[in-house]
Amino acid sequence: MSPTAKHVNHELSPMRCPVTLDDVDLFGEGAQEHWYEAYEILHREEPVYRIEGGGLTPGTDAYVITKHADLLRIVRDPERYISLTQTRITAIADQDMSPEEAYETHHNLMQASMVSLRPTQELYIRHRKELTDPWVGTGALRHREMIERHANELLDKWIDSDEVEFISQFARPLPQHVFASILGFPHEDIPQLAEWGDAAVTPFVHGTGLRHEMTPEQAEEMIARLDGFQDYIYDHVTAKRRDPQDDMVSFLCDVHYEALDRKLTDLEIAGIVHAMILGGLETTQYALEEQAQLLCENPGMFDLLRNDRSKLRAFTEEGMRMRAPTHGLSTRMTSQDEVFQGVTVPKGSLLHLRFGAANVDEEEFECPHELDLDRDAVTRHVAFSAGPRVCPGANLSRIEQQVGWGVLLDRLESIEYGDDNTWLHQPGIMLGTLKLNLRFEKAADPLDLGTGRGKKRS
Numbered sequence: 001m002s003p004t005a006k007h008v009n010h011e012l013s014p015m016r017c018p019v020t021l022d023d024v025d026l027f028g029e030g031a032q033e034h035w036y037e038a039y040e041i042l043h044r045e046e047p048v049y050r051i052e053g054g055g056l057t058p059g060t061d062a063y064v065i066t067k068h069a070d071l072l073r074i075v076r077d078p079e080r081y082i083s084l085t086q087t088r089i090t091a092i093a094d095q096d097m098s099p100e101e102a103y104e105t106h107h108n109l110m111q112a113s114m115v116s117l118r119p120t121q122e123l124y125i126r127h128r129k130e131l132t133d134p135w136v137g138t139g140a141l142r143h144r145e146m147i148e149r150h151a152n153e154l155l156d157k158w159i160d161s162d163e164v165e166f167i168s169q170f171a172r173p174l175p176q177h178v179f180a181s182i183l184g185f186p187h188e189d190i191p192q193l194a195e196w197g198d199a200a201v202t203p204f205v206h207g208t209g210l211r212h213e214m215t216p217e218q219a220e221e222m223i224a225r226l227d228g229f230q231d232y233i234y235d236h237v238t239a240k241r242r243d244p245q246d247d248m249v250s251f252l253c254d255v256h257y258e259a260l261d262r263k264l265t266d267l268e269i270a271g272i273v274h275a276m277i278l279g280g281l282e283t284t285q286y287a288l289e290e291q292a293q294l295l296c297e298n299p300g301m302f303d304l305l306r307n308d309r310s311k312l313r314a315f316t317e318e319g320m321r322m323r324a325p326t327h328g329l330s331t332r333m334t335s336q337d338e339v340f341q342g343v344t345v346p347k348g349s350l351l352h353l354r355f356g357a358a359n360v361d362e363e364e365f366e367c368p369h370e371l372d373l374d375r376d377a378v379t380r381h382v383a384f385s386a387g388p389r390v391c392p393g394a395n396l397s398r399i400e401q402q403v404g405w406g407v408l409l410d411r412l413e414s415i416e417y418g419d420d421n422t423w424l425h426q427p428g429i430m431l432g433t434l435k436l437n438l439r440f441e442k443a444a445d446p447l448d449l450g451t452g453r454g455k456k457r458s
């Protein structure tokens with residue numbers, strides 16, 4: 001049994017803990033509670049795991065990729081291993097629709113703006129470089145102080161008690177506030193934005209199987225819950241075109257997109273905002289929440305980090321390696337016959353990328369279930385994927401996690417598990433616990449309060 005898994009989870013899951021390859025089911029009800037045990041079996045017995053009939057077209061199969069080296073090979077070569085989203089968007093583009101028509105008919109895809117914005121790899125890279133990097137990629141450092149402020153404000157609300165439900169009081173609202181500030185949306189709109197964010201991730205939470213398929217009812221409900229989101233963004237775009245502020249939406253309204261030698265349309269801006277909200281809220285929430293659990297499970301770690309902030313970056317990276325938020329988020333299609341780990345994978349197969357499994361591959365990471373702050377090249381995990389399609393918000397999330405923990409370490413003396421935790425993870429293909437009660441001691445003498453960077457104690 002993997003040392004990372006809490007025994008209690010096995011008792012709560014409706015699914016039996018896998019013992020042999022035949023028991024492995026990564027997608028059934030309660031599978032999340034056994035993912036790490038399943039990965040151990042897959043790594044040992046079938047690291048390229050065939051799901052018969054799991055491909056996109058009848059007679060084709062899907063393959064679950066669990067090894068770090070295979071996963072890197074795939075994500076680094078987007079021409080050879082084609083993104084499923086890209087395939088769908090190309091299919092829409094091939095129908096000769098305008099982006100507006102495509103949005104009307106396929107708006108559950110919601111990245112309809114990509115029809116005009118990123119049909120090729122080159123445009124995809126320029127989209128990132130010119131449009132998102134300045135705010136959530138290379139330019140994300142500028143948000144440090146804003147993130148510290150939000151983290152401190154959240155902490156102010158519960159610092160004088162001795163127990164907190166960490167997800168609803170910190171891990172979830174921090175990225176929400178950060179996003180509202182970056183996009184330039186009023187903070188009082190956060191409950192509504194959160195509802196739209198939750199609706200947008202419906203396929204990843206409530207979809208089934210490796211393609212996150214929704215029933216027609218689920219799709220309808222998702223569209224109904226998203227009602228008003230597009231108009232909300234358009235209203236802000238109109239207001240910011242009139243009266244620009246220092247925020248990402250104003251930037252997108254004004255920027256001359258060199259790749260297409262023109263400005264962006266409202267629909268394109270809405271597509272980018274939607275992608276940011278879809279990608280950036282729950283993921284960082286799960287990272288923070290799993291890191292809190294790692295601190296509870298590793299006695300001495302909280303104190304060590306309090307006293308030596310130079311280790312904080314390694315801690316957050318190890319946290320994302322050991323408990324990746326994104327276990328089965330991405331898929332690719334093979335454009336030719338391939339061989340992985342001696343297994344022949346025919347052209348036209350679906351590759352289901354298991355970032356969480358690759359991150360605990362023993363061949364890449366010695367003692368993968370140990371939280372090792374001195375691990376070589378601590379960022380070589382693939383929680384954010386890698387290659388040209390690596391997560392565009394990775395930098396922002398890394399800063400949110402480091403600043404968030406910096407503030408918590410400044411103002412808290414210790415944390416431990418509180419009472420009444422259910423330990424259960426949400427369904428779907430992300431790793432996120434639903435509730436996390438923590439008991440904590442407030443620091444008698446807060447360290448370097450307000451900077452989040454802390455002082456190295458002597």
Ligand code: HEM
Pocket residue numbers: 075136275276277278279280281283284287320324325326329330331355382383384385386389390391392393394396397
């Ligand atoms: C711990 C936090 C996060 C994790 C683990 C994570 C992970 C990932 C992964 C694995 C992918 C898929 C890449 C691929 O298929 O190769 C992805 C895509 C994406 N992420 Fe993140 N992400 C995080 C935070 C964020 C944030 C903060 C943002 C926004 C600022 C964001 C925006 C996106 C977007 C827009 C995509 C889709 C890119 C595309 O169209 O290819 N993510 N992320």
